[in-house]
Amino acid sequence: MSHAERLAADLAMSVKLFKKTLETFDEDDSGFAPQPGLFTVAGHVAHAAGTVDWFVDGAFGEGWDMDFEGHLQEAHATMSLADGMTWLDHAYERAIEVIGSASDDELNAPIGDPRIMAGQPCGAIVNGIADHTAHHRGALTVYARLLGKVPVMPYA
Secondary structure: OOHHHHHHHHHHHHHHHHHHHHOOOOHHHOOOOOOOOOOOHHHHHHHHHHHHHHHHHHHHOOOOOOOHHHHHHHHHOOOOHHHHHHHHHHHHHHHHHHHHOOOHHHHHOEOOOOOOOOOOEHHHHHHHHHHHHHHHHHHHHHHHHHOOOOOOOOOO
16 A cells, blocks of 8 residues: 555545544534534534645645634534535545545655644645544534433444
8 A cells, every 4th residue: 555545544534433423413413512602513523624625725735724713714604514514525535535646755745835734744734634633523522422412432
């Protein structure tokens, strides 16, 4: 298996685990947040999806979009779990395509925009994506408990 294929497989596992956690929820849970101002269930999914796009664009596109307030507003505006999941699917499909088709030279080249992950190779975004998605997977597990649900075991 090539380096690109391994990284693409890591991304596929990351989204598989995230989607397994999402099986705990239904569309009626979309708007749940433990208190005002926090991400809703749908907002967590949208934020995770948007961050996948952000990492890919940062390393393989035009560079890091530092409009964090705009990113948060976009995630908070997502009201439907189904819409968030569609965005998540598209973001991961794109990330898997970009990473999976990259050459070793592209994956090992330093990220061009040094404002984030300065000096790191472009392929290092896979770890960032997986870690960030896992963080939100954990938060959603807490949300499930607050809704009185038993979270689905993602590793089963």
